[in-house]
Amino acid sequence: MALDGRVEAAMLRAMALVQSEAAPPRLGAALPYGVFPGGARIRPTILMSVALACGDDRPALTDAAAAALELIHCASLVHDDLPAFDDADIRRGKATVHRAFDEPLAVLTGDSLIVLAFEVLARAGAEAPERALHLVRHLAQRTGMPFGICAGQGWESESQIDLAAYHRAKTGALFMAATQMGAIAAGQDAEPWEELGARIGAAFQVADDLKDAVLGAEDMGKPAGQDVAHGRPSAVTELGVAGAVAHLRDILGGAIASIPACPGEAMLAQMVRAYAEKMTPARLTAAKG
């Protein structure tokens, strides 16, 4: 996928907005630390892919939407790693923000990245204010309560978990945002793109469960076996490894079938297939093959 450079350029432009000689230096350093180097940048890449498939007639708005979505994702990682949640020491192969800086700065880094996401959208909206405002609303709904990633994380504080609502909010929400914000940025109707996002999100969740259960910490760049350690629901504990792999393939087949008719349909199907390869841990593919 040749979009990597476009995603990183958008992230760099966004992060430049929070830098100033007159800002508190440690928080100023913690923000880029939480964002660079990135992980797979899968959500903004999907967003840009859908925008391109829809014509991408406002590329600056697409770039802003992609950066905004990834900023929210980075914020959620910083807050999820906090001692009160996963108490994680390592993320993307280096110390988590609260370990590298401190806990107050990690809270403020997450807060600042959330705010920056909306600022980026607002700044890009001059030429198409209605689309930009729609992007603000959509991103907010996929991030906050009652159905965004905050709600997803909130389910982990309940004694009775609604599993479907939990996965749809915690993992699905930002993938639905990825496909739908790509459509909105390109001036298209968002609704037909929800299923593709939901299915990619569901596949990603199953793949994450598989990785957590099967891979070691070295392959993941973060501690493994966290689902069992934290008593979290997982497709692997539910279906077993082979069952989870089969389930992952079913979901991705459905994802390809759900792609709305558009000029970029074949390109998107290829993208989903590529993610399917990437998402299935190699030693499982080998075991199946």
Add this chain to the structure above:
Amino acid sequence: MALDGRVEAAMLRAMALVQSEAAPPRLGAALPYGVFPGGARIRPTILMSVALACGDDRPALTDAAAAALELIHCASLVHDDLPAFDDADIRRGKATVHRAFDEPLAVLTGDSLIVLAFEVLARAGAEAPERALHLVRHLAQRTGMPFGICAGQGWESESQIDLAAYHRAKTGALFMAATQMGAIAAGQDAEPWEELGARIGAAFQVADDLKDAVLGAEDMGKPAGQDVAHGRPSAVTELGVAGAVAHLRDILGGAIASIPACPGEAMLAQMVRAYAEKMTPARLTAAKG
């Protein structure tokens, strides 16, 4: 001030957006707990007052702006009370969110309230998308890095504090947002309204320092003596009590002088005078009188 009802109605409409039978119930309860009953609602009241002084031709947008600003303020209180920051047990006369619920839910409450602020603005923008987008950008800049309240809080993690930048960001930012978003919501230029907000914010900071130093916990609804306990800079430690009271009066005189020419000029001057009365602790006024 007859705006109290209008502010609370706007807050209730905003909070209704995050409620759902299908959301995680404890987080669903923590959000309104962090917002109701409110404190003085001084920021949204100032915002509405300025909007009225500017004609208030889009009252729904004014309401949304007022609610959004107060949601950011409430979010900042929830996060500032966390164990990693002030570790406060009591806020507005009841247990803080992390004490009444737990720490993860307090982090998520703050996050969700920040996100809701931007959702509220986006939803109100249909009739005037450019104004709404300007409000999103302005609120984001007053909230995040490098100059918003997150930056203000971030200064507390520095060994060398730029005191002017610290106060301007931590307390001033949301008062500047109050006057300027009021103008923006009413379709007016924001720039002439910055000084009034900055001065009210500076006055509020001095008044808060005075209250923290002079009043007991019972009068404040939260623990007193926190500035000294946390080694925070304060106008009282700098100028003494009498010096701080004199400084407060100077600032408020300048605030009244800074009000831009507009139909509601006299009403706004009256509002600032009323706040001046409210902000000066009664026993200090008595001592001076």
